[in-house]
Amino acid sequence: MHNKSVAELSRALASGEVSSVELTQHFLDRIQQQDSQYNSFITVCEENALADARQADELRSQGKATPWTGVPFAHKDIFCTNGVRTTCGSKMLENFVPPYDATVTANFRQAGAVCLGKTNMDEFAMGSSNESSYFGAATNPWGSNRVPGGSSGGSAAAVAARLTPAATATDTGGSIRQPAALCGITGLKPTYGRVSRYGMIAFASSLDQGGTMARTAEDNALMLNVMAGFDAKDSTSIDREVPDYTATLNEPLKGLKIGLPKEYFSDQLSPAMEQTVRNAIAEYEKLGATVKEVSLPNANLAIAAYYVIAPAEASANLSRFDGVRYGYRCDDPKDLMDLYTRTREEGFGDEVKRRIMVGTYALSAGYFDAYYLKAQKVRRLIQQDFVNALKEVDVLMSPTCPSPAFVKGEKTNDPVQMYLEDIFTIAVNLAGLPALSLPAGFVDGLPVGLQVIGDYFAEARLLNAAHQYQQVTDWHQRTPE
Amino acid sequence: MQWDVVIGLEIHVQLATNSKIFSGSSTAYGAEPNTQANAVDLAMPGTLPVPNEGAFRDAVMFGLAIDAEIGRRSVFERKNYFYPDLPKGYQTTQLEQPIVGPGHVEIDLPDGSSKTIRIHHAHLEEDAGKSLHEDFHGMSGIDLNRAGTPLIEVVTEPDMRSAEEAVAFAKKLHSLVTSLGICDGDMSQGSMRFDVNISLRPKGQEAFGTRTETKNLNSFRFMEQAIAHEVERQMDILEDGGEIIQETRLYNGDRDESRSMRSKEEANDYRYFPCPDLLPVEIDDSFIDDCRSRLPELPDARKARFKEQYGLNDYDAGLLSGDARLAAFFEEVAEHGKDAKLAANWTLGEFSGRLNAEDKAINDAPISGAQLGNLIVRIADDSVSSAGAKKVFEALWSGDGDNVDAIIEAKGLKQVSDTGELEKLVDDVLAGMADQIQQYREADDKKRKKLMGGFMGPLMKASKGQGNPKLFTEILKKKLED
Known part of the structure; x- marks a missing residue:
């Protein structure tokens, strides 16, 4: 049952082959038995899940089922869940139980899906390996000493290990695509503004975007059908019609114009990685696509710009964690300053503090123009690069990250090496474009991801391109031992 | 030496919208602490601001009333500082692109002349909550009911030259915003709060002296006193050959004294940057026209x-x-x-x-x-x-x-104005006052006026207070002088 996709489970529930309670119990049992290996969940919602499953079965018996009614899934622990603790991977929110749902959470609730629990993540989504989680690093199911990537590493590991058929995730600089690639699953970061950010704990507001993780493109489409849409509670969400993302999955790819950004096929890429990605692209050519090289001339500036803008926004976004109203508070504060400094010193981990410091510095009087304003100018140049490239082609393809899953601890002492994990993903966030990563092969027994970048609101085209590839390949079906 | 006083004002005007500037909570005054603060106002994780169109309308109406340029692209920024009654750790405000650009207000002065005070700009922002320092056994209580209440901050040019002018301006502004209906004008509830920038310069000198800012004055009287106090303080320092330190001061109206809150060196670096949760708001002609049509x-x-x-x-x-x-x-x-x-x-x-x-x-x-x-x-x-x-x-x-x-x-207050009835009463009363009549007739005009009262008293008494005094006087005069 756990090898079935969301689409298959939905059909199994519809046909009465299995009940939601049975299905939910099955996944809860798997989590119970196996997650000690992966540490992919921070909180498992056994009671709530079974109650929701019973209700789903009831609704289904009344003929009121949606495709999601009774289907189990998991939320990244960055989405606020009413009555269920939401930690964002931080000691700061270790015991935080929100009295409200994120819009994404509410949407899945409305659709009747059954939330199994909250998945592990880098603290406040800051990291590329899941190692900055206060609740311990998650493990990549493809190698017990390997990172699952981050920040949505828990969601990726849980999906890859078949502990959940699907999971929500968020992507600020690659946090969906990179772990999806490292864990051999499919993950989509939608266009900025496509999915509401309300109740999704902010890291960098102008870059954060909620998205989807599952094994197949089709399941990602089913998830996006639930998640996408305008939300009056999020002023940056965009009021634009939401298509049925499953409706166009089977469109033929004949004539699809693929661009390969030459800057993303540089010498940073090992020959084995490059070969794997080029093989996948060759498969697209067999499906009728044409391929040409394009250029993103300012690609080399993306990491630098990102690591000014994202920390700058984060430094303000994380000011609310001050020990005054909710969340962690230090013991016996002497006075206000002591309350602030010790609460934040004790409540935040190193990477979070590093980014708050960087962001605070970049916004300081005397440095603002040189860092923040300059980075915003670079951001516009990068965005223009993509707009220009996407005038020539329909989608861009590249490796999702420079190498397969690395060994735990390998990059924890070198933040810059860690930041370079996102070298192919980060520019997409600066431009606000949609992009997905899909399994495209293996190097040294570890999954390799192919990144597909599309124009604004071209999620359906990306999902279509991924789905067609998955009709002729089985990388996404491979199961870790 | 003769000194010129130079005054500029910053005024926080609470807008009279029903709900807050970025959340749906009520802005009504006086509710139990924290009963009008929702998840957004508490800055709970993941919550986001949604702008209140009413606050924009109020601000644009104010802009039109002071003949100002309306900022077509209005950008909100985050002003970062930590304080317990500032839930997000930043105030959402405007800096580079405020909604109201330069304008002007005419004031009338007590001597009958009038003067133009230039407005530098006015911007939209959210109010903070309140810290309550009493009744908490040495700790502080936080009330977030006010947090997120929409304000416009009106910033003048340093165009005022005396406390009288500053107060005249403050009253005029009060009159404007209450007439517009965008502020209830209730100063005791903090609906208008004044920060006063004051500097002195030798008469005839063009360059401004170093200024201080006295914050948070919430009545015209305190403002007048605070200005007088600060002018005197600065004058004393300057006359003694000292220098004014650029600083923020707090004035205690009850004790008529002020103290330094922070100097320029200690001033916060607020690290302003555009708020990424709020897109720039484009104000178009039809919105402005609509606001204009609403101007009272x-x-x-x-x-x-x-x-x-x-x-x-x-x-x-x-x-x-x-x-x-x-x-x-x-x-x-x-x-x-x-x-x-x-x-x-x-x-x-x-x-x-x-x-x-x-x-x-x-x-x-x-x-x-x-x-x-x-x-x-x-x-x-x-x-x-x-x-x-x-x-x-x-x-x-x-x-x-x-x-x-x-x-x-x-209450029997009806005045008797029936001349016949009154005449009869006059005759009755005069009948017993021969001496006084004699006196009256011998007196000059000036003295007669005084003596008149001697008749009016008994007349009013006789009419039980209901006789029309004007008619009584007329009838009396006729009878006494004929």
Whole structure:
């Protein structure tokens, strides 16, 4: 049952082959038995899940089922869940139980899906390996000493290990695509503004975007059908019609114009990685696509710009964690300053503090123009690069990250090496474009991801391109031992 | 040495929207602490601001009223600092692209002249909560009901040269925003708060001196006192050859003293940057046109109309037109009372005096404009004397009756104006006052005036206070002087 996709489970529930309670119990049992290996969940919602499953079965018996009614899934622990603790991977929110749902959470609730629990993540989504989680690093199911990537590493590991058929995730600089690639699953970061950010704990507001993780493109489409849409509670969400993302999955790819950004096929890429990605692209050519090289001339500036803008926004976004109203508070504060400094010193981990410091510095009087304003100018140049490239082609393809899953601890002492994990993903966030990563092969027994970048609101085209590839390949079906 | 005083103001004006600027919570004053603060106001994780269109409308109306350029692209920024009553750790405000650009306000000065005060800009922002330092056993309580209340901060150019000018400006601004209906103007509830920038320079010098900022003055009186206090403080320092330190000061009105809050060196680096949760707001022509169509009559126009329509003098017209609610009350009195001059006198005199004495707002007055108008009618037609009218007013105010004629009747205040009846009374009274009559007839004009009182007392007594004094006087004169 756990090898079935969301689409298959939905059909199994519809046909009465299995009940939601049975299905939910099955996944809860798997989590119970196996997650000690992966540490992919921070909180498992056994009671709530079974109650929701019973209700789903009831609704289904009344003929009121949606495709999601009774289907189990998991939320990244960055989405606020009413009555269920939401930690964002931080000691700061270790015991935080929100009295409200994120819009994404509410949407899945409305659709009747059954939330199994909250998945592990880098603290406040800051990291590329899941190692900055206060609740311990998650493990990549493809190698017990390997990172699952981050920040949505828990969601990726849980999906890859078949502990959940699907999971929500968020992507600020690659946090969906990179772990999806490292864990051999499919993950989509939608266009900025496509999915509401309300109740999704902010890291960098102008870059954060909620998205989807599952094994197949089709399941990602089913998830996006639930998640996408305008939300009056999020002023940056965009009021634009939401298509049925499953409706166009089977469109033929004949004539699809693929661009390969030459800057993303540089010498940073090992020959084995490059070969794997080029093989996948060759498969697209067999499906009728044409391929040409394009250029993103300012690609080399993306990491630098990102690591000014994202920390700058984060430094303000994380000011609310001050020990005054909710969340962690230090013991016996002497006075206000002591309350602030010790609460934040004790409540935040190193990477979070590093980014708050960087962001605070970049916004300081005397440095603002040189860092923040300059980075915003670079951001516009990068965005223009993509707009220009996407005038020539329909989608861009590249490796999702420079190498397969690395060994735990390998990059924890070198933040810059860690930041370079996102070298192919980060520019997409600066431009606000949609992009997905899909399994495209293996190097040294570890999954390799192919990144597909599309124009604004071209999620359906990306999902279509991924789905067609998955009709002729089985990388996404491979199961870790 | 002779010194010039240079004053600029920053005024926080609370907008009278029903809900907050970025959340749906109520902005009503006086609720139990933290009952009007939702997840957004508490800055719970993941919550996001949604702008309140009403606050933009209010700000644009203000901009139009001061003849300012409206910022077509309005950008919100985050002003970062930590304070317990600032839930997000930043205030959402405007810096580079405010909604209201340069404008101007005309003020009338006590000597009858007028002056233009330039407005540098006005921007939209959210208010913070309140820290309560009493009753918490050495700790502080935080009330976030006010957090997120929309404000416009109005920033003037340093165009004022005295406390009188600053107060005249403050009153004019109060009059403007209450007339526009964008602020309830209730200073005691903090609806308007003033920060005063003051510097001195030797008379004749063009360059400004070093200024200080005195923060958070919430009454015209405190503002006037604080300016006087600060001018004196600076003058003392300068006369002694000292230097003014650029700093922020707090003024304690009850003790008439001020202290330094922080110097320029200690000033926060607020690390402003555009708020990524709020897209720039584009204000288009149709929005501005809509705001323009909502503009009510403004104080200057109203003053001119009061002079024209009611024949009021400049002073009364100015007083009555300044406060929108007082102006509306006056017009109701005048409409019902017919006699505009009497309506103005009673509105400014008895009515306003009573409000002040009891520290009441016009809306809380126990007497309506129609009631006072009805009383004016009875004064004008001599049905009641002015002394009697005060008794009627008192009855209306205290709730001892609500119908003017019924009160006059019940209290026996009806004035007798029947000349036949009055003449008879005069004859009766004069019959027993031969000596006084003799005295009167021998006196000169000046003395006669004084002696008149000697007759009026017994006459009023004889008429049980109901005789029309004017008619009594006429009849008396005739009888005594014929």
